[in-house]
Amino acid sequence: MLYKFKSRATADLIMLEANGRQVLEIMGKPPEAHGIVTVEQIPAAIAALEAAAAEDAARRAAAGADEADEAEEDTNSSGAKDGVSLGRRVAPLVEMLRRSAAEGRDVTW
Structure with missing residues (x-):
């Protein structure tokens, strides 16, 4: 399932289910x-x-500081655990919310 956030103030924003569920819970x-x-x-x-x-x-x-000490032990790491930060993931939605508030529009999904 996808979450499609809509506002008359901005273009639509689509999120995968796990990410959409996370931001809705937040x-x-x-x-x-x-x-x-x-x-x-x-x-x-x-x-x-x-x-x-x-x-x-x-x-x-904090996790990065802990892992810096262990970085030399695992030089073959793919870095997949770093992933996309929550700040980057929610930035488009925060912008949508700000623009919608400025124009007095609700955001639906």
């Missing part, structure tokens, strides 16, 4: 097939997403 929304973030709810949603992204960045930085 915003305090049920991960259902359809839903809405009203204009009144947008500031809280943005704050929740930014706080989660900052927490993820701090956790990655």
Whole structure:
């Protein structure tokens, strides 16, 4: 399943199910097939997403410091565990929410 976020203020934003479910849970929304973030709810949603992204960045930085000590032990690592940070993953949605708030438009999925 894909989540397709829509707003009359921006182009559509499509996320894979796991990522869409994660951002909906962060915003305090049920991960259902359809839903809405009203204009009144947008500031809280943005704050929740930014706080989660900052927490993820701090956790990655701490893990990176721990792994720096072990880097020489595993030189054949593919780096797949690094993945995409939550901050990068939610950035398009945060921008959509900001633009939607500025134009007084709800965001649906």
